[in-house]
Amino acid sequence: MEFDGSVLYRHAEKTGAEEGLTQWMTLHCLRCSTVLGDSLSVCGECVNSIVCLRVTGDVVVSETMKSGSKGEMVDCIYSSLKCRGCRFAVGSVIHSSPPGLAAVRSMFLLHKTNITCYILKRSAMVNASSLTFEMKHLRASMDQMQQEVEAQMDLLSLCQSRLSNSGVSVSQSF
Numbered sequence: 001m002e003f004d005g006s007v008l009y010r011h012a013e014k015t016g017a018e019e020g021l022t023q024w025m026t027l028h029c030l031r032c033s034t035v036l037g038d039s040l041s042v043c044g045e046c047v048n049s050i051v052c053l054r055v056t057g058d059v060v061v062s063e064t065m066k067s068g069s070k071g072e073m074v075d076c077i078y079s080s081l082k083c084r085g086c087r088f089a090v091g092s093v094i095h096s097s098p099p100g101l102a103a104v105r106s107m108f109l110l111h112k113t114n115i116t117c118y119i120l121k122r123s124a125m126v127n128a129s130s131l132t133f134e135m136k137h138l139r140a141s142m143d144q145m146q147q148e149v150e151a152q153m154d155l156l157s158l159c160q161s162r163l164s165n166s167g168v169s170v171s172q173s174f
């Protein structure tokens with residue numbers, strides 16, 4: 001057998017068992033374990049929080065807006081996110097920010113210290129703080145994918161030119 005999947009297996013090992021962006025998981029409130037989101041909606045990590053495009057209906061956005069005066073949220077206008085189950089503050093959503101945080105405005109930021117993750121493959125609950133959700137890992141995967149697509153395109157071009165040279169029409173008109 002020419003291909004036994006070992007290449008893919010090795011790649012999965014190399015990217016690490018603890019990388020939050022490469023594993024299927026659900027995100028839970030640290031205090032009451034209510035499900036707040038899942039890894040399909042995670043798009044990175046910022047200000048020690050998991051950046052989510054979507055969360056479940058059990059995440060309540062506080063109507064009160066706050067102004068950050070210190071730390072990473074300085075000069076930001078944001079609202080707290082609370083767990084519907086136990087009212088625990090699980091994160092925030094930034095409405096207005098300096099340019100450095102512009103990319104995560106209006107997204108759901110779940111504070112890693114207040115979140116636990118249930119990793120489906122391992123059937124294990126771990127603290128989000130022990131996982132990495134940084135975009136650079138996704139970037140590396142995308143770069144590799146782009147290289148593979150470009151290699152396939154080169155191959156297609158080669159096939160097309162060989163067909164042209166052999167007199168076979170590759171025109172798409174019928």
Ligand SMILES: [Zn+2]
Pocket residue numbers: 029030031032033034083084085086087088
């Ligand atoms: Zn809770």
